[in-house]
Amino acid sequence: MALFDDAYAADPHPALAELRQAGPAHRVISAAGVPFWMITRWDEARQVLADSSLSKRQPVDQLPPQLRSALATQMLLRDPPDHTRLRRLISAAFTPRRTQALAPGIERITDRLLGELATVPEPDLISGFAVPLPFAVICELLGIPAAERGPFHAWSNVIIIGDSSAADMVGAMSEIVAYFRDLLARKRAQPADDLLSALLAVVDDGDRLTDDEVVGMALLLLVAGHETTANLIGNAVYLLCRWPDQRKRVLDDPGLLPAMVEEVLRMASPAATTTYRVTTRPITLGETTIPAGEQVLISLLAVNRDPERYADPDTLDLDRSDGGHLAFGHGVHFCLGAPLARLEARIALGRLLNRYPDVQLAVPPQELHWRTGMLMHGLAALPIRLRS
Numbered sequence: 001m002a003l004f005d006d007a008y009a010a011d012p013h014p015a016l017a018e019l020r021q022a023g024p025a026h027r028v029i030s031a032a033g034v035p036f037w038m039i040t041r042w043d044e045a046r047q048v049l050a051d052s053s054l055s056k057r058q059p060v061d062q063l064p065p066q067l068r069s070a071l072a073t074q075m076l077l078r079d080p081p082d083h084t085r086l087r088r089l090i091s092a093a094f095t096p097r098r099t100q101a102l103a104p105g106i107e108r109i110t111d112r113l114l115g116e117l118a119t120v121p122e123p124d125l126i127s128g129f130a131v132p133l134p135f136a137v138i139c140e141l142l143g144i145p146a147a148e149r150g151p152f153h154a155w156s157n158v159i160i161i162g163d164s165s166a167a168d169m170v171g172a173m174s175e176i177v178a179y180f181r182d183l184l185a186r187k188r189a190q191p192a193d194d195l196l197s198a199l200l201a202v203v204d205d206g207d208r209l210t211d212d213e214v215v216g217m218a219l220l221l222l223v224a225g226h227e228t229t230a231n232l233i234g235n236a237v238y239l240l241c242r243w244p245d246q247r248k249r250v251l252d253d254p255g256l257l258p259a260m261v262e263e264v265l266r267m268a269s270p271a272a273t274t275t276y277r278v279t280t281r282p283i284t285l286g287e288t289t290i291p292a293g294e295q296v297l298i299s300l301l302a303v304n305r306d307p308e309r310y311a312d313p314d315t316l317d318l319d320r321s322d323g324g325h326l327a328f329g330h331g332v333h334f335c336l337g338a339p340l341a342r343l344e345a346r347i348a349l350g351r352l353l354n355r356y357p358d359v360q361l362a363v364p365p366q367e368l369h370w371r372t373g374m375l376m377h378g379l380a381a382l383p384i385r386l387r388s
């Protein structure tokens with residue numbers, strides 16, 4: 001079966017439904033030619049994500065030295081107890097209060113971008129709104145000065161958006177790591193009310209983060225929080241245009257916004273898959289046994305539409321009694337930024353619908369281009385009409 005080609009990017013669900021029907025785990029080949037196991041059913045996905053025998057550690061010795069230390073210390077690439085320590089220290093700085101404090105800034109950026117959208121006849125929601133909003137929010141969160149965001153934006157675009165070569169990615173990451181090291185020195189000399197300063201200051205039981213760990217974390221936040229949130233906003237606007245009855249319900253009752261965001265996370269999961277895990281011993285899922293030493297990915301797109309878990313899984317339904325999803329993962333690596341992603345999406349979509357309640361697709365859905373690549377699920381562009 002052809003996976004991860006353009007047809008799959010445009011609509012992965014027929015192929016995923018076939019796989020899910022056939023069994024919970026499948027050996028497939030990535031677009032880069034690497035074999036791995038893909039999990040397509042809900043129950044087995046939870047089983048794998050809760051199984052501490054699977055490891056997140058990936059070899060980093062192929063990477064240039066300037067990147068190795070920042071990547072090797074990232075919590076998404078560590079197992080307990082290292083992961084537990086990092087997550088505890090980082091959670092002490094990246095608190096719900098810090099997230100909530102970003103709300104006025106998110107509202108301000110949202111309103112500015114929404115105003116700018118109206119200056120073009122058929123704006124692209126992705127490049128004009130869904131991508132710049134999370135970028136600006138991450139810059140605010142980390143405390144990147146406004147005057148330094150230009151080059152930072154260019155580097156992060158290479159990493160996050162588009163089909164950059166491996167050499168370009170490594171180049172851009174090295175620039176960002178060098179920039180963060182310099183910024184960190186300045187934050188240490190002059191702490192501010194931002195996450196980088198808080199990460200430098202956090203002390204737990206006499207333990208603290210090293211500079212490499214703070215840099216690794218900053219890079220992880222940028223990579224993990226930017227395109228995913230952009231996809232969530234883009235996918236939500238797309239689905240609201242395709243399901244006008246559900247959009248009307250949100251317009252009539254803005255209290256349904258959180259339910260709408262959760263249902264979009266389920267129906268059009270912005271991270272198409274989790275990151276890789278490696279089996280350290282054989283694991284049995286249904287009738288299939290995956291040997292030790294194999295790479296495993298959960299298809300979040302597949303499991304979030306598992307008919308064994310959801311009635312009518314292909315329907316956007318704000319009233320589902322069987323709600324909930326695995327779009328933010330499960331277990332010890334559950335998304336650390338989920339509260340921020342939810343906050344951003346609720347503000348972005350609430351204000352967009354309030355200002356442009358008749359927003360519509362400017363082209364037929366079959367003409368839209370979805371990003372290719374295995375890990376993300378989002379539109380490359382979404383031309384819209386703001387008023388009917």
Ligand code: HEM
Pocket residue numbers: 075076077087220221222224225226228229232269270271273274275276326327328329330332333334335336337338340341
């Ligand atoms: C809609 C937006 C988002 C989605 C769908 C999403 C999805 C995910 C998923 C599926 C994982 C687990 C990966 C795995 O287990 O292999 C994860 C982890 C993570 N996410 Fe998110 N994410 C989003 C937004 C964000 C934001 C805004 C941030 C931070 C600013 C963030 C930071 C992280 C971090 C740090 C981890 C690693 C946690 C750990 O290893 O303990 N994410 N995310």
